[in-house]
Amino acid sequence: MLNINNLHAQVDDKDILKGINLNIAPGEVHVVMGPNGSGKSTLANLLAGRDGYTVSQGEVIYKGKDLLTIPTEERAWAGIFLAFQYPVEIPGVSNLQLLKAALNAKRRNNNLKELDAFEFLEMVRSKIDSVGMSEELLQRAVNVGFSGGEKKRNEILQMTILEPDLVILDETDSGLDIDALRIVGRSIEAMRDSQRAFLIVTHYQRMLDSIKPDYIHVLSDGYIVKTGGSELALELEERGYSWLGKGEAA
Amino acid sequence: MELALWEIIMKKTTLIEELGVADYPQGFVTDIAADTIPPGLDENIIRTISSKKNEPDFLLSWRLAAFRHWQTLQEPSWSSVRYPAIDYQSLVYYSAPKSNKKGPASLDEVDPELLRAYEKLGVPLEEQKLLSGVAVDAVFDSVSVATTMRDQLAQHGVIFCPFSEAVAKYPELVEKYLGSVVPYRDNYFAALNASVFSDGSFCYVPKGVHCPMELSTYFRINAANTGQFERTLIIAEAGSSVSYLEGCSAPRRDENQLHAAVVELVAMEDAQIKYSTVQNWYPGDSQGKGGIYNFVTKRGECRGARSKISWTQVETGSAITWKYPSVILRGDNSTGSFHSVAVTRNFQQADTGTKMIHLGRNTSSTILSKGISAGHGHNAYRGLVRVAGKADGARNHTQCDSLLIGSQCRAHTYPYIEVKNPTAQVEHEATTSKISEDQLFYCRQRGLDPEDAISMIVNGFCQDVFQELPMEFAVEAHKLLSLSLEGSVG
Ligand SMILES: Nc1ncnc2c1ncn2[C@@H]1O[C@H](COP(=O)(O)OP(=O)(O)OP(=O)(O)O)[C@@H](O)[C@H]1O
Ligand SMILES: [Mg+2]
Numbered sequence A: 001m002l003n004i005n006n007l008h009a010q011v012d013d014k015d016i017l018k019g020i021n022l023n024i025a026p027g028e029v030h031v032v033m034g035p036n037g038s039g040k041s042t043l044a045n046l047l048a049g050r051d052g053y054t055v056s057q058g059e060v061i062y063k064g065k066d067l068l069t070i071p072t073e074e075r076a077w078a079g080i081f082l083a084f085q086y087p088v089e090i091p092g093v094s095n096l097q098l099l100k101a102a103l104n105a106k107r108r109n110n111n112l113k114e115l116d117a118f119e120f121l122e123m124v125r126s127k128i129d130s131v132g133m134s135e136e137l138l139q140r141a142v143n144v145g146f147s148g149g150e151k152k153r154n155e156i157l158q159m160t161i162l163e164p165d166l167v168i169l170d171e172t173d174s175g176l177d178i179d180a181l182r183i184v185g186r187s188i189e190a191m192r193d194s195q196r197a198f199l200i201v202t203h204y205q206r207m208l209d210s211i212k213p214d215y216i217h218v219l220s221d222g223y224i225v226k227t228g229g230s231e232l233a234l235e236l237e238e239r240g241y242s243w244l245g246k247g248e249a250a
Numbered sequence B: 001m002e003l004a005l006w007e008i009i010m011k012k013t014t015l016i017e018e019l020g021v022a023d024y025p026q027g028f029v030t031d032i033a034a035d036t037i038p039p040g041l042d043e044n045i046i047r048t049i050s051s052k053k054n055e056p057d058f059l060l061s062w063r064l065a066a067f068r069h070w071q072t073l074q075e076p077s078w079s080s081v082r083y084p085a086i087d088y089q090s091l092v093y094y095s096a097p098k099s100n101k102k103g104p105a106s107l108d109e110v111d112p113e114l115l116r117a118y119e120k121l122g123v124p125l126e127e128q129k130l131l132s133g134v135a136v137d138a139v140f141d142s143v144s145v146a147t148t149m150r151d152q153l154a155q156h157g158v159i160f161c162p163f164s165e166a167v168a169k170y171p172e173l174v175e176k177y178l179g180s181v182v183p184y185r186d187n188y189f190a191a192l193n194a195s196v197f198s199d200g201s202f203c204y205v206p207k208g209v210h211c212p213m214e215l216s217t218y219f220r221i222n223a224a225n226t227g228q229f230e231r232t233l234i235i236a237e238a239g240s241s242v243s244y245l246e247g248c249s250a251p252r253r254d255e256n257q258l259h260a261a262v263v264e265l266v267a268m269e270d271a272q273i274k275y276s277t278v279q280n281w282y283p284g285d286s287q288g289k290g291g292i293y294n295f296v297t298k299r300g301e302c303r304g305a306r307s308k309i310s311w312t313q314v315e316t317g318s319a320i321t322w323k324y325p326s327v328i329l330r331g332d333n334s335t336g337s338f339h340s341v342a343v344t345r346n347f348q349q350a351d352t353g354t355k356m357i358h359l360g361r362n363t364s365s366t367i368l369s370k371g372i373s374a375g376h377g378h379n380a381y382r383g384l385v386r387v388a389g390k391a392d393g394a395r396n397h398t399q400c401d402s403l404l405i406g407s408q409c410r411a412h413t414y415p416y417i418e419v420k421n422p423t424a425q426v427e428h429e430a431t432t433s434k435i436s437e438d439q440l441f442y443c444r445q446r447g448l449d450p451e452d453a454i455s456m457i458v459n460g461f462c463q464d465v466f467q468e469l470p471m472e473f474a475v476e477a478h479k480l481l482s483l484s485l486e487g488s489v490g
Helices: A040-048 A072-077 A095-109 A117-131 A135-139 A148-162 A178-191 A205-209 A231-239 B002-019 B043-052 B057-071 B112-120 B150-155 B163-169 B171-177 B188-196 B437-445 B450-461 B471-485
Strands: A002-011 A014-024 A029-033 A054-062 A080-083 A090-094 A166-170 A197-201 A215-220 A223-228 B034-036 B095-097 B134-140 B143-147 B159-162 B201-205 B214-220 B231-236 B241-249 B256-259 B262-267 B272-279 B291-302 B308-315 B320-323 B326-329 B335-344 B349-358 B364-374 B378-387 B395-405 B410-419 B425-434
Touching: A002 A040, A014 A040, A014 A054, A014 A223, A029 A040, A029 A231, A040 A072, A040 A080, A040 A166, A040 A197, A040 B437, A072 A080, A072 A095, A072 B437, A080 A148, A090 A095, A090 B437, A090 B450, A095 A117, A095 A135, A095 A148, A095 B450, A117 A135, A117 A148, A117 A178, A148 A178, A166 A178, A178 A205, A205 A231, A215 A231, A223 A231, B043 B057, B043 B188, B057 B171, B057 B188, B112 B134, B112 B143, B112 B214, B134 B150, B134 B159, B143 B159, B143 B163, B150 B159, B159 B163, B163 B171, B163 B201, B163 B231, B171 B231, B188 B262, B188 B291, B201 B214, B201 B241, B231 B241, B231 B272, B262 B272, B262 B308, B272 B291, B291 B308, B291 B335, B308 B320, B308 B349, B326 B335, B326 B364, B335 B349, B335 B378, B349 B364, B364 B378, B364 B410, B364 B450, B378 B395, B378 B425, B395 B410, B395 B450, B410 B425, B437 B450
Parallel strands: A029 A197, A029 A215, A080 A166, A166 A197, B134 B214, B201 B231, B214 B241, B231 B262, B241 B272, B256 B291, B262 B291, B272 B308, B291 B320, B291 B326, B308 B335, B320 B349, B326 B349, B335 B364, B349 B378, B364 B395, B378 B410, B395 B425
Antiparallel strands: A002 A014, A002 A054, A215 A223, B034 B095, B134 B143, B159 B201
């Protein structure tokens, strides 16, 4: 589904990603861990189509196409979803409004019938319980005045409704209380199937109690310095990152 | 409210699709034979206009007094808008469809060409197609060509008719209230309007009556080289209430056209007037050529205790907008509000705001202004809050937000506060923001294309004002805003 080959990216002439190789097949769950500032969000944002990065080398192939030439919204239509590390506030635009516009844009561009207000509301109502969100939050302006945890759950709700093929979660587990963490974990687990892939950025092993990943990658200073199975998370939890050393050698 | 809003958004989306990329679909011309007087402005022209309308003497005298006063005035230059000098002698001051000679009698007699024009504008006038719950007065160039729902309104004692008809049928009401809120001495354009005004809407709501439907006037400028000078007068007697909507448009032309209207509102004890405008005059092309000069004086007076006047405006059109809908809070405990969205793009200029004049005790006013600038647009909020010495306990809250799209546009805020009473509470807040990269990325990541994303973010920015609009107009406002922002990306 996703093949990242020797990806080098810069921001303002500063090298951030220094040769990433990563292959993700449908049905797989990949976890990316690594120290602060190592480039995890950069990788996630770049895949989702954020402006401001220069790719100097390498390529990213998504569903057989050169991802980096595809406009941001078309990536979304093609099934890429990013749960933001810092979800953005949009004053005056209700959560429902954004969700419906997003879903229908995606449906329209995939030659599916758009949902009317009634069908849409019905569908949303059937899903909010599973992410533990109140209806009241649907009516409020997108992320405005939401608590940290509510913002993260809102990202999960959007994921559940948009049903993406490649789900990129950037520290969705940070700032969640124990119950919320369990709910988010369950929602992700429920979405897991043989066609859908996940790229999960996290700092904590506890997220992995509810989602058992196929692979764990350690990103450090722009390189993937180690890849292992789910047991690697426990080892990292115990030993930290320093033993892995840096960069090219790995 | 939220579900209603919800429907608006739905409708908005489909409307945008229907309208496609046409950024000013109202820009067509109706080909219709007109009775037009020669260009120029002198006492004879004024007498001609007055006699065409068989006006009583008091009105002619008033017009002439206004004209003489106007001749002593200089065109104002204090605002931030810039335009080449207007040659008042080259303008035509009266133009009316020939078929409308005797004025609108019944809808069956209205020229089908006019009906088609209004239908095309989304304002059907024929009985079977009328929007439910809205009475429409259709003003075409200098005259009113049709007024709907009159019988239903008459049953409640509400008078809603063309201004000229009110002059003929209710001269005592007109004489009593005309110029009582905006005297012809008020300003240059008010004096000009008083001299040459040709038609407009008149509305009278008797004591204790809650007007059973929305009243609205749709102003259309069609003839070339013609100014439109309409006058609207709304009187709400004690304990009554009315909601009035105003819409407008004009053909796409390379020359600028002048629109200098006057609106007067009078609210007696416990009366409420809600006045909403969706202003969509032709804004000129992307190079700044053509467009309407919209120089308008709008004022309401809360004459009675506990009366209430609210202005809501969505200004997307016009090359230049110069307009300050105001409230004189004379009655004790009266309230005034002003909610405004003004959009300028390409080379449009807007200098708009309000005046809240607190005279009575415990009067309160609210001002919420949202200015949006794109392209080379220039947007200024100018507002005055004055609290007179006797206005104990007066309160005002003002919030001015500006949103910039792109780097060539400008936004300014000019708040004037004059407080002569120590018990007054006056608050002013102002913000200026840009649509952030983060917001845009967030929306696009969710699947919205950049134009829809901007439209959604900007509509969100205006939401607090839009929710003041009656339903039908809220839809219109969303649609207009989206259309007027098309091509603003990047
Ligand atoms: N727009 C930018 N301008 C300058 N530097 C940037 C920009 N975006 C990212 N960086 C830098 O790139 C590096 C990687 O940042 P990134 O956000 O990808 O780290 P991260 O691994 O997600 O860290 P964290 O765990 O703290 O979220 C950091 O040094 C950061 O300062
Ligand atoms: Mg990060």
